Amino acid sequence: MALCLAIFCDHPATAHIVPPEELHPITESYRRLGFFLQLRPLPSSEVARDVERIAAELEALDAERASAFARAARPLVESLDPATELEPNEQLTARRALFELATRALAAALETQLADARASLADYGAARRSLDLARQLWEAFEVEIRAADPQTFVELGRCWLELSSALGHPGVLGVGVVAPDSAAFAEDADELARYLRINFGEAYRVAEAGTFAPVPRQRSDPERAVELPIRLPPGANLNKQLPRPRQVLNMATRGVDERETTLIALGDMGFDSSFIFGEPARSLALSCNTCHNKSITNPGFFIPGLSSRPGGLDVSSSFFAPHANNGHFDPIDIPDLRGIRFTAPYGRNGRFDSLREFIRNVIVNEFNGPEPDPTLLDGLIAYMLEFDFLPNPLLGADGRLTDAASAAAKAGEEIFNREFEQMGGHSCASCHLPSDHFLDRRRHDIGTVAGAEENSRDGALDTPTLLSSLYTAPYFADGSQPTLRSVNEWFNDHYELGLGETELEQLTAYVETVGSGVDAYEDTLHTLEAELEEFSFFLSTYEFLKQRQHSELIAITFKTIALEIRAHKWDVQDPSQMPTLDHMASLMDAAGEALQQGDWAAVDAGVQEYRRVYAENPQLR
Amino acid sequence: MRLRNSVCALALFALAAGPAPAAEDFRLVFIAYQNPDQLVDNVEPVVEYLEARLGVGVKAYVATDYAAVVEALRGETADAGFMGPLQYVLAHQEAGAYPILGEVYSGSSTYVSRIFVRKDSGIESVEQLKDHSIAFVDPLSSSGYMYPLDVFRQQGLIDHRDDADAFFGRIYFAGGDEQAIRAVYNGFVDAAGIGQYSFTLLRPEERDQMVAIGESRPIPSHCVVVRKGADPELVDGLREALLALNDGPNRNLLEQLYNVDGYVEVDHSTYAGVAELAKEYGFVRE
Numbered sequence: 001m002a003l004c005l006a007i008f009c010d011h012p013a014t015a016h017i018v019p020p021e022e023l024h025p026i027t028e029s030y031r032r033l034g035f036f037l038q039l040r041p042l043p044s045s046e047v048a049r050d051v052e053r054i055a056a057e058l059e060a061l062d063a064e065r066a067s068a069f070a071r072a073a074r075p076l077v078e079s080l081d082p083a084t085e086l087e088p089n090e091q092l093t094a095r096r097a098l099f100e101l102a103t104r105a106l107a108a109a110l111e112t113q114l115a116d117a118r119a120s121l122a123d124y125g126a127a128r129r130s131l132d133l134a135r136q137l138w139e140a141f142e143v144e145i146r147a148a149d150p151q152t153f154v155e156l157g158r159c160w161l162e163l164s165s166a167l168g169h170p171g172v173l174g175v176g177v178v179a180p181d182s183a184a185f186a187e188d189a190d191e192l193a194r195y196l197r198i199n200f201g202e203a204y205r206v207a208e209a210g211t212f213a214p215v216p217r218q219r220s221d222p223e224r225a226v227e228l229p230i231r232l233p234p235g236a237n238l239n240k241q242l243p244r245p246r247q248v249l250n251m252a253t254r255g256v257d258e259r260e261t262t263l264i265a266l267g268d269m270g271f272d273s274s275f276i277f278g279e280p281a282r283s284l285a286l287s288c289n290t291c292h293n294k295s296i297t298n299p300g301f302f303i304p305g306l307s308s309r310p311g312g313l314d315v316s317s318s319f320f321a322p323h324a325n326n327g328h329f330d331p332i333d334i335p336d337l338r339g340i341r342f343t344a345p346y347g348r349n350g351r352f353d354s355l356r357e358f359i360r361n362v363i364v365n366e367f368n369g370p371e372p373d374p375t376l377l378d379g380l381i382a383y384m385l386e387f388d389f390l391p392n393p394l395l396g397a398d399g400r401l402t403d404a405a406s407a408a409a410k411a412g413e414e415i416f417n418r419e420f421e422q423m424g425g426h427s428c429a430s431c432h433l434p435s436d437h438f439l440d441r442r443r444h445d446i447g448t449v450a451g452a453e454e455n456s457r458d459g460a461l462d463t464p465t466l467l468s469s470l471y472t473a474p475y476f477a478d479g480s481q482p483t484l485r486s487v488n489e490w491f492n493d494h495y496e497l498g499l500g501e502t503e504l505e506q507l508t509a510y511v512e513t514v515g516s517g518v519d520a521y522e523d524t525l526h527t528l529e530a531e532l533e534e535f536s537f538f539l540s541t542y543e544f545l546k547q548r549q550h551s552e553l554i555a556i557t558f559k560t561i562a563l564e565i566r567a568h569k570w571d572v573q574d575p576s577q578m579p580t581l582d583h584m585a586s587l588m589d590a591a592g593e594a595l596q597q598g599d600w601a602a603v604d605a606g607v608q609e610y611r612r613v614y615a616e617n618p619q620l621r
Numbered sequence: 622m623r624l625r626n627s628v629c630a631l632a633l634f635a636l637a638a639g640p641a642p643a644a645e646d647f648r649l650v651f652i653a654y655q656n657p658d659q660l661v662d663n664v665e666p667v668v669e670y671l672e673a674r675l676g677v678g679v680k681a682y683v684a685t686d687y688a689a690v691v692e693a694l695r696g697e698t699a700d701a702g703f704m705g706p707l708q709y710v711l712a713h714q715e716a717g718a719y720p721i722l723g724e725v726y727s728g729s730s731t732y733v734s735r736i737f738v739r740k741d742s743g744i745e746s747v748e749q750l751k752d753h754s755i756a757f758v759d760p761l762s763s764s765g766y767m768y769p770l771d772v773f774r775q776q777g778l779i780d781h782r783d784d785a786d787a788f789f790g791r792i793y794f795a796g797g798d799e800q801a802i803r804a805v806y807n808g809f810v811d812a813a814g815i816g817q818y819s820f821t822l823l824r825p826e827e828r829d830q831m832v833a834i835g836e837s838r839p840i841p842s843h844c845v846v847v848r849k850g851a852d853p854e855l856v857d858g859l860r861e862a863l864l865a866l867n868d869g870p871n872r873n874l875l876e877q878l879y880n881v882d883g884y885v886e887v888d889h890s891t892y893a894g895v896a897e898l899a900k901e902y903g904f905v906r907e
Contacts, residue, residue, distance in 0.1 A: 125686075132796070146807070157809035161756060164796040169760045172688040172708060173695070173715045175904060176761040570825050582829075 021234055024136035028234040029053040030106055031140060034212040035233035036305045037095045040318040041082070041329055043305045047098075048077045054102060061109050061133075069105040073098060096206045103214050107200035110137040114189045117163070121180040124170040131163055141200065141214045148226040149219040156195060159188040230283040235304045238286060240293040243521040245471065247294035248338070248388040259540035266545070266553070267383025269538035270376050273560040278368030281320055285563065286367070288380075295337040295387040297472045307331055312479045315366040324365035333479035335464070336472040339389040342437045343465055348477040350443045350462030355381055376553055379541075389437075389467040390517020399434025405513050412510025415503055422495040428507075431463045438466040438514060447494060448476055469515035484511045528571035532620050535561045542607050546600075554603075555595055561610075562588035580617055584610055646678040647671070647855050650690045650702035653683045663877045670871055674862035675855055687761075694718045694848040701847040701859060703879070706895040707763040707904065709846050713889060713896070714905050717849030721860045723887040724842040726818075730885045732842060734768040736835035737805055737820065738812045747776055747835040753811035754791040756804040758819075763895065765798060767902055768837040769814025775838070782902045798822060806830060816840075841891050845884070860886065 029050035036047050051073050058066035076098040079086060086094065113134035120126040146153040166185035171177035199216040207215040213228055251261055258265050270276050271288045291298050299311040306314050308331045316326040332348045346358035359380050363369040394405045401413050416428045432438040440463050449459035461477050475481040481490060485508040492499045538557050545554045562585045569581040591606030614620065653660045660683050671679045682699060684690050687708040693699035695716035712718040723730045738744045758765025773779045779788050786792060793810060795801040798819035805813040806827055820828060845863065847856050866875050867883035875881050899905045
């Protein structure tokens with residue numbers, strides 16, 4: 001029991017946090033390699049890293065085979081380096097060859113482990129270790145086998161159970177001894193080995209261009225279309241941060257019930273909905289809220305190959321919206337959206353003056369969504385315009401520190417406003433205007449962006465606000481600075497400002513004071529009740545949407561609520577409430593089906609029933 | 622995720638290289654369910670804490686299976702260790718070991734085993750599992766075999782574990798909690814008999830496909846067991862030191878001790894029910 005609990009059951013309130021898969025290093029690198037190979041541009045250094053990792057791990061299992069893999073794989077990896085400038089068709093050929101090589105190596109290693117287990121049946125511990133390792137390698141293939149050939153997947157699954165059972169058991173101090181069953185083990189090991197050789201052996205070829213996944217060659221039903229699930233690579237993290245950051249919605253702070261603000265509630269729903277995006281974001285349940293959790297940057301967000309560091313993402317890659325791929329790897333630090341109504345222009349390089357255009361671009365060109373309904377866009381804007389900075393008693397309305405600020409911060413305020421000849425006679429405050437939310441709404445090239453060529457003029461970035469910034473690390477558009485102190489050090493070094501240790505500390509104290517706020521995080525890990533209240537806000541838009549005949553937005557609302565309930569219900573503190581939560585999700589499913597049928601009476605009834613159930617279960621509020 | 626995947630080598634891995642432990646050192650065996658090397662790193666602060674509390678050197682060892690822990694207590698190469706209820710009963714019977722503390726999870730010092738099936742299987746009761754396949758964890762597992770089997774015994778469906786082969790169409794030992802629950806989820810078998818927390822090894826969306834149709838009697842949780850003849854003063858010190866973690870300033874160390882909520886005092890009577898069941902099922906001698 002102990003480890004189960006250690007990992008998953010430590011606290012029910014964190015149950016919606018999806019723990020990372022724990023895979024054997026070879027399996028992990030292989031799966032990641034498959035993900036990388038589909039990307040354009042290819043993250044070649046990461047490909048090289050995972051190929052070397054596979055080779056190193058194989059070395060421990062089968063030195064000869066590992067050596068052969070490395071000898072064949074390294075030239076392919078080198079050929080995929082951007083400096084080689086392969087033609088597109090040559091690139092594709094090299095990618096396919098590399099994946100085929102890795103697939104065959106993995107299958108062979110698995111087969112070897114099965115043989116080792118078989119050979120050491122007299123030594124339970126050794127046989128178990130080999131079998132467990134074989135099964136861990138099997139995890140590289142099983143998702144694709146399941147998708148492509150469900151019947152064989154089940155048959156092979158039983159083989160693994162037979163193998164495990166056939167190992168027997170050594171007992172404890174002579175009690176509970178079960179002898180191994182060599183014949184049974186041999187039979188199932190042979191069947192698995194045969195399957196591996198046929199499907200992932202020397203004859204294995206990538207099924208189709210661009211699909212770097214081990215789809216078996218022979219299937220029970222060859223006519224059956226293969227639909228592979230959309231997956232992120234091992235190491236990806238879409239979980240939101242805990243404790244949850246405190247969102248400050250201006251109207252809510254003023255005591256307004258979101259159910260009274262239809263457009264804002266609609267935007268709230270859209271912000272939380274993956275259904276406004278296209279594939280693959282939709283299948284991955286990725287929404288605006290995934291990256292901007294309750295408007296606040298999600299510092300842990302990470303996708304290998306698409307992020308250079310946690311809290312960042314290349315939003316112009318081939319993965320989420322191939323049509324809008326800009327062809328180069330340029331991940332950006334996820335911006336914080338607090339106070340967004342004061343922070344135009346938008347985008348790290350300030351390329352959108354209008355929030356409407358910015359949001360539309362995110363939906364359509366960053367996450368492959370359909371052209372958004374104008375009402376939905378109105379809603380998203382209305383909702384986002386409510387995002388406030390954290391209140392900060394250490395700052396006056398004019399942006400100057402109040403008397404409550406520390407002496408160090410006050411000394412830092414002077415430095416912040418000091419004009420430096422090295423910065424063209426400007427001060428920090430020249431761009432981060434204290435009287436105007438610590439920004440100037442302009443773009444400047446301060447030397448943090450590598451240009452496309454020498455003397456190019458493509459490195460200007462929008463001045464970011466410093467308000468509430470204490471909680472949005474890392475910093476700079478690429479997230480390259482881990483702390484506000486390191487940002488100050490960068491400026492000190494880059495512009496040779498000559499600030500000593502004391503002044504650096506004072507300047508940092510000032511910036512941290514400006515960036516601070518009251519109650520930055522919620523004081524509970526329990527999120528279900530707050531989420532359910534939010535879903536009631538979402539549903540409050542129903543009558544408005546029905547009146548305006550926005551069936552598509554109603555459908556999105558129902559689907560979003562159902563999906564979100566199912567994602568968050570594991571947070572429930574009282575397990576007896578689980579059936580009620582299931583019922584509420586089912587009501588949304590049923591209302592969505594009725595909507596498709598045009599049965600408005602049933603839709604109305606479903607909505608009313610949902611509201612009744614929610615109202616009559618105060619434990620959920 | 623590999624959970625108690627296997628009963629591996631019977632070897633103990635010394636935590637720290639160097640000279641053999643001094644005679645007065647207290648020797649504690651941790652069980653590694655997953656990554657022994659990682660556990661070695663994790664328990665270092667626990668060892669430091671215990672040394673400060675006990676006033677003697679503490680040598681920690683990592684074992685990869687319960688048999689090694691029991692063997693170490695019997696052979697007096699260790700003074701205390703962590704183990705499951707059935708393993709404790711065996712250690713008590715074979716070596717006179719005794720428990721001093723039980724683990725607390727989610728506010729409870731007991732847990733249960735459950736019989737899980739897929740919701741879409743049409744199976745609604747354990748009676749309906751007659752002639753169906755079932756996956757257990759391990760033939761010597763409390764929550765992954767003995768207690769789930771007892772669910773069928775309580776229902777009058779079997780009298781003894783030897784009857785199980787006749788009742789079920791096929792019994793598998795999956796080798797781990799996750800393997801067992803996934804075997805049901807994936808449709809390899811019709812049911813799995815496993816500890817309640819194994820369910821959470823599934824991803825949230827997968828859990829929705831599953832339902833429990835039977836539940837065992839409460840199982841006392843895993844325990845800290847000391848060998849017969851261990852220094853009573855050090856045993857008391859160990860008990861007090863671990864109990865002090867429940868509310869004290871070093872509570873964070875519980876994260877390194879299998880992330881328990883805390884400990885409660887136990888004695889052999891806490892595990893009397895386990896012992897009785899083990900006898901009835903022939904796991905231990907009459």
